[in-house]
Amino acid sequence: MFGLIIGRxxxxxxxxxILSFALIYFLPAERKLKKILSAVISVFLVLTIAFNANIIQKIDSNFKNHDNLAARDRVWNISLEAFKLYPIFGVGNANFKYLDAFKIKxxxxxRGEIFDSEKYHFVGHSHNIFLSALAERGIVGFIVLINFMIAWLFLLIKDYKRIKINHLSQMLWxxxxxxxxxxxxxxxxxxxLHHEHALLAFIFLSLHLNYLKKNHLDS
Incomplete structure (x- = not known):
């Protein structure tokens, strides 16, 4: 938490x-312990705001500059424009960085519209996993991503009733x-879901899946 505050x-x-409260709520534990952990996180959050931590300063600064999304909305406009250019398969993996003002213009x-350069901010990626799929892999890639997300969510819901078997199953879930x-x-x-993040995410998912298969709980 402290690292995230410093990193702003x-x-x-x-x-x-959100994740901290989700784990407290969903994972089996005594009600008293859940209340204590929830209180600790709540107090931490209140102190973060009260002492005007770095991350709070950043939120305040962006609000005063009328840039709450830190230019992400202008980056997302590029993603949507890329999707309009190549709606089926997108511009291709890792090709988002090659989109420039000339192509977007x-x-x-x-389409008979007026190009306003102020509506676009050109950076190396979409700053949104869903728009990234839409821009780089088109509607085909977007559907694949949504199907993967739904399948993963369904697995978590389906397996939730079984996590009380032991502490290992709870930890992996x-x-x-x-x-x-x-x-x-x-x-x-x-x-x-790219590079190191993708590797870590799939490691956690694969450990969960492997445990289900090993204990014949994947049916």
Whole structure:
């Protein structure tokens, strides 16, 4: 938590708070312990705000500058424009960084619209896992991502009744839930599920799946 505050990542900090409460609520434990842990996190959050921590300063600064999304909305406009250019299969994996003002301008004006450079911010990735799939892999890639997300969520729901078997099953289920929430929660404001993040997410998911198979619980 302290690292997230220092790093000033609002999305990561918010997801960390949500994830903490989710694990407390869903994982089996005594009610008294759940209340204590919830109180600790709540107090930590209140102190973070009260002492005007780095991350709170960033939120306040962005609010005053009328840039709450830190230019992400302008990056997302590029993703949507890329989807309009190549709606079926997208621009291709890792090709988002090659989109420039010239390509976007031509695309916008080809529809008889006026290109406004202030509406676009050109960076290396989409800052959104869903728009990243839509821009780089088109509607085909987007459908694959949504199907994967639903399948993972269904697995978590289906297996939830079985996690009381032992502490190991609880730990692996919790790890899988954590990877899911971070991937698709933080994915609304960042391009998760790539490189190191993807490796860690799939490790947690595979441990969960392997445990189910090993104990014949995957049926």
């Amino acid at each position: 990542s609002r999305g990561a900090f918010g997801i960390a708070i 031509n695309s916008v004006e080809s 919790g790890g899988s839930l954590s990877a899911f929430i971070v991937t698709f929660g933080a994915g609304f404001v960042n391009s998760t």
